[in-house]
Amino acid sequence: MSRQEKLAFPIERKRNFGIKRIFVHVIIFTIIFLLLLGLGLFGKKQLNIQADSFRRSSLIDSLHNKGIADIQSAILASVGEEYSSVIQKSVSSTKRMLKKDIAVMLDEEKTIDEIITHTANTIYAACEKNVPEYALSGIDITLKEKLPSIIEKMQEDAKAHIDELSIPEVRKRLSVNAPYYPLMYYSNALIAIAAVFLVFALILAYCWFTFDHDRKVKLANILEPIDYLLPFFLGVFVFTLYPIVRVVIMSFQERYKLDGSFTGWGIGNYEYVLKGIPGTSNYFIQGLINTFLYVIYTVPVSTALAIIIAFLLNKKLKGSALFQTAYFLPMVTSITAVGLVWRWIFNKNFGVLNAIIVMFSGTPIDWLSSTSYSMSVMVIFGIWNSLPFTIILMLSGLQNIDETYYTVAKVDGAKTPRIFRRITIPLLAPTIGLVLVINSISAFKVFTEVTVLFNGSPGPAYNMYTVVYYIYEMMHQRLELGRAAAAAIVLFFFIFIFTMLQRYIQRKWNYV
Amino acid sequence: MKNKNKKEQRMLGTILYVLGVMLIISGSISLPTSLARTIVYSMLALGVVFVAAGLYFNHSYQTKLGTLKALQYFLLTVGAVIMVFPFYWMIASAFKTSAEMNFFPPTMFPKNWLNFDNFYISFETAPFGRYFMNSVITCLSSVTLTTFTTILGAFAFSRLNFPGREVLFSLLLSMMMVPFEMLVITNYTTIVKLGINDTLYALVLPFTSSIFYTYILRNFFQSIPDGLYWSARVDGCNNWRYLWKVMVPIARPSLVTIVLLNAMASWNSFMWPLLVIKQDYNRTLPFGLYTFTTEVGANNELLMAASSVVVMPMIILFLFARKQIVGGVARGGIKG
Numbered sequence: 001m002s003r004q005e006k007l008a009f010p011i012e013r014k015r016n017f018g019i020k021r022i023f024v025h026v027i028i029f030t031i032i033f034l035l036l037l038g039l040g041l042f043g044k045k046q047l048n049i050q051a052d053s054f055r056r057s058s059l060i061d062s063l064h065n066k067g068i069a070d071i072q073s074a075i076l077a078s079v080g081e082e083y084s085s086v087i088q089k090s091v092s093s094t095k096r097m098l099k100k101d102i103a104v105m106l107d108e109e110k111t112i113d114e115i116i117t118h119t120a121n122t123i124y125a126a127c128e129k130n131v132p133e134y135a136l137s138g139i140d141i142t143l144k145e146k147l148p149s150i151i152e153k154m155q156e157d158a159k160a161h162i163d164e165l166s167i168p169e170v171r172k173r174l175s176v177n178a179p180y181y182p183l184m185y186y187s188n189a190l191i192a193i194a195a196v197f198l199v200f201a202l203i204l205a206y207c208w209f210t211f212d213h214d215r216k217v218k219l220a221n222i223l224e225p226i227d228y229l230l231p232f233f234l235g236v237f238v239f240t241l242y243p244i245v246r247v248v249i250m251s252f253q254e255r256y257k258l259d260g261s262f263t264g265w266g267i268g269n270y271e272y273v274l275k276g277i278p279g280t281s282n283y284f285i286q287g288l289i290n291t292f293l294y295v296i297y298t299v300p301v302s303t304a305l306a307i308i309i310a311f312l313l314n315k316k317l318k319g320s321a322l323f324q325t326a327y328f329l330p331m332v333t334s335i336t337a338v339g340l341v342w343r344w345i346f347n348k349n350f351g352v353l354n355a356i357i358v359m360f361s362g363t364p365i366d367w368l369s370s371t372s373y374s375m376s377v378m379v380i381f382g383i384w385n386s387l388p389f390t391i392i393l394m395l396s397g398l399q400n401i402d403e404t405y406y407t408v409a410k411v412d413g414a415k416t417p418r419i420f421r422r423i424t425i426p427l428l429a430p431t432i433g434l435v436l437v438i439n440s441i442s443a444f445k446v447f448t449e450v451t452v453l454f455n456g457s458p459g460p461a462y463n464m465y466t467v468v469y470y471i472y473e474m475m476h477q478r479l480e481l482g483r484a485a486a487a488a489i490v491l492f493f494f495i496f497i498f499t500m501l502q503r504y505i506q507r508k509w510n511y512v
Numbered sequence: 513m514k515n516k517n518k519k520e521q522r523m524l525g526t527i528l529y530v531l532g533v534m535l536i537i538s539g540s541i542s543l544p545t546s547l548a549r550t551i552v553y554s555m556l557a558l559g560v561v562f563v564a565a566g567l568y569f570n571h572s573y574q575t576k577l578g579t580l581k582a583l584q585y586f587l588l589t590v591g592a593v594i595m596v597f598p599f600y601w602m603i604a605s606a607f608k609t610s611a612e613m614n615f616f617p618p619t620m621f622p623k624n625w626l627n628f629d630n631f632y633i634s635f636e637t638a639p640f641g642r643y644f645m646n647s648v649i650t651c652l653s654s655v656t657l658t659t660f661t662t663i664l665g666a667f668a669f670s671r672l673n674f675p676g677r678e679v680l681f682s683l684l685l686s687m688m689m690v691p692f693e694m695l696v697i698t699n700y701t702t703i704v705k706l707g708i709n710d711t712l713y714a715l716v717l718p719f720t721s722s723i724f725y726t727y728i729l730r731n732f733f734q735s736i737p738d739g740l741y742w743s744a745r746v747d748g749c750n751n752w753r754y755l756w757k758v759m760v761p762i763a764r765p766s767l768v769t770i771v772l773l774n775a776m777a778s779w780n781s782f783m784w785p786l787l788v789i790k791q792d793y794n795r796t797l798p799f800g801l802y803t804f805t806t807e808v809g810a811n812n813e814l815l816m817a818a819s820s821v822v823v824m825p826m827i828i829l830f831l832f833a834r835k836q837i838v839g840g841v842a843r844g845g846i847k848g
Binding site: 182225242250324328332341351388448451471499 | 543549580584587588591592594596597598599601605613615616617618660662664667668669672677684689690691693694695696697698699701702704706707721723750776779782787797798799801805815819822823826829830831837838841842843
């Protein structure tokens with residue numbers, strides 16, 4: 001097609017592509033439908049296999065334990081007490097072998113009748129060796145008498161077992177580590193989603209074959225933004241929106257565990273988190289206090305330092321690029337690695353910090369294992385770590401200030417400290433407020449610092465819990481997801497306050 | 513008479529000033545030595561007094577400006593040294609032998625700058641090569657996926673018209689204030705239920721779509737004039753081609769920022785791998801480094817060598833792309 005032709009009918013070409021979108025959707029939806037259906041059916045099949053194996057193992061257990069126990073009690077009833085220990089011994093000697101026998105016989109699809117008879121015979125044979133003959137005849141008679149009733153009982157028992165282990169029950173009992181667990185667990189959901197896709201595909205196919213051209217274009221225009229947003233929203237739904245809703249629900253499910261079990265609905269999680277176990281120290285409140293202290297110590301100091309440094313950096317001295325590189329370096333590096341370096345700096349015996357203290361004729365401090373210095377360690381590291389980010393925000397705030405203010409001030413003969421106090425600080429006020437709030441929010445989430453500095457424990461004597469560390473511990477070590485969720489909601493409450501403050505500042509000064 | 517007096521005063525001021533500066537310099541040099549503390553401190557204090565007196569007698573503009581400049585440089589240098597020192601100390605310690613590590617006061621420089629033993633030993637003790645590969649794989653796939661979904665999402669939110677677009681977007685923005693620490697609990701259960709915990713998928717999947725990056729990119733896309741779009745449409749360009757041939761090339765600076773921020777976040781992430789990864793060979797660098805601390809115990813020189821390996825890629829990235837990273841943080845920090 002020549003270039004002229006291309007330009008002659010641009011709209012038509014575009015429209016044609018737009019319509020094709022519907023057809024492509026029909027095909028893709030059908031493929032997704034088939035794929036999901038296949039996965040769902042496969043999961044169902046696996047679930048059935050799993051259910052059979054569950055049933056088999058529980059049947060073996062019941063036949064083995066209850067069957068032998070019944071037979072044993074029948075035998076014991078028929079003979080005198082003097083033989084009871086001998087009989088028990090001989091029964092227990094056959095027990096392990098019988099379990100194998102039962103499993104093999106079940107595989108050969110023998111009936112329960114046969115299995116129990118075999119068990120009784122084996123036990124009788126075992127007793128034969130140890131019990132004198134006159135007692136044996138008694139055993140023989142009682143066994144023959146009682147065997148039918150035992151068999152009947154066992155058959156009823158087996159039936160009950162199979163009924164009890166319905167598919168939903170099996171689904172609940174699945175272990176998370178089983179192969180194809182998600183496919184088995186979500187088999188019904190997968191099939192349902194597949195059905196939805198099929199419905200969509202059918203509707204679109206119907207539209208494709210019956211609609212006229214204009215309506216097809218309209219439909220394609222509706223479909224287009226959905227296509228663009230789909231990959232984005234898939235992630236947002238599963239990993240942002242659903243978790244927000246779920247964590248709120250979870251916080252009201254008392255003692256919610258990873259396997260989905262919980263003891264009941266209510267505010268028990270919150271009570272536990274806020275009150276703790278009476279008589280023991282409440283680590284959540286301790287964490288809350290520590291977090292607040294950390295915020296109060298770290299944020300103002302780092303903001304004040306950042307203002308000075310940003311002011312100096314903004315003067316465009318020579319080598320300012322070099323200085324910027326130096327100041328911003330901690331921002332890009334992993335807190336874990338840098339935290340280890342600081343641990344080495346804080347080292348009691350060979351650390352640099354103690355060397356400097358000794359140089360100024362002080363006494364070395366046991367930074368990391370003395371409880372009275374834990375907070376100082378955290379604050380020093382926290383300030384060092386949060387400084388680059390704060391400086392960057394301050395710098396961008398400074399660069400937003402109009403140059404003419406400075407020029408006018410200089411013409412009027414104002415000096416640097418005066419300019420700093422009378423122009424820079426007032427015009428920087430919104431930025432400062434914002435930085436304080438943003439830094440507080442991020443300081444509220446302090447976690448990695450604690451973990452790394454104190455080598456995986458919250459402080460040398462469990463004295464440096466923070467809110468997020470508490471959440472982590474509840475979730476990962478104690479597996480109490482419900483309580484962790486409650487703690488997370490409390491954390492969110494505080495962060496929410498600060499976020500509202502941030503919004504207020506942004507709106508008031510029309511910032512950004 | 514008056515003039516002569518002033519000249520003498522100036523001379524006196526200059527002499528005092530020079531003396532003061534010399535005193536300060538010699539005082540700070542003798543700080544690390546074993547000279548009596550009182551002498552050193554009094555030298556410094558006297559130096560400051562002399563400089564002040566010199567400035568009082570000789571208050572010419574040049575001297576003052578020079579002093580101010582020197583003071584500014586001094587402050588900046590002190591700060592910069594404090595900021596960089598841990599990195600220097602990490603690298604210096606990585607080259608020390610274990611005997612050198614146990615000196616007190618510690619030596620500033622390792623005896624042999626080419627002593628790579630610590631690196632060899634730590635790579636033998638723990639599979640850092642494997643950790644490195646895991647980090648690289650996670651980082652690359654996370655960045656690729658996130659950038660892809662972000663570009664598509666930002667395009668739909670800035671260029672395509674559909675009912676409820678603004679409402680939907682403001683809803684997304686309000687979701688942004690929920691901290692990741694709150695989502696982590698449910699995401700953990702989701703990952704476990706999907707059966708992908710303890711795999712690298714678990715490190716990538718939860719971070720495939722980011723509201724924050726979409727927000728940044730949407731703002732940039734919106735600043736691209738409409739005329740460009742309509743002229744492209746008239747030339748027969750459909751939305752898909754317009755996005756990839758016109759918008760993405762124009763938005764390259766923003767995209768670079770997003771990619772850099774994302775790569776940094778992925779490379780340095782610690783809490784999430786700590787939760788979902790168990791087996792040794794699935795660990796990423798920061799997590800592997802963290803578990804390495806329990807293996808080496810008191811051998812800090814090995815730890816420092818390993819830390820250098822973790823930190824180096826990001827430092828190199830930063831040296832090459834400082835402007836983009838700083839710009840991105842400045843732009844994004846306010847909202848984040």
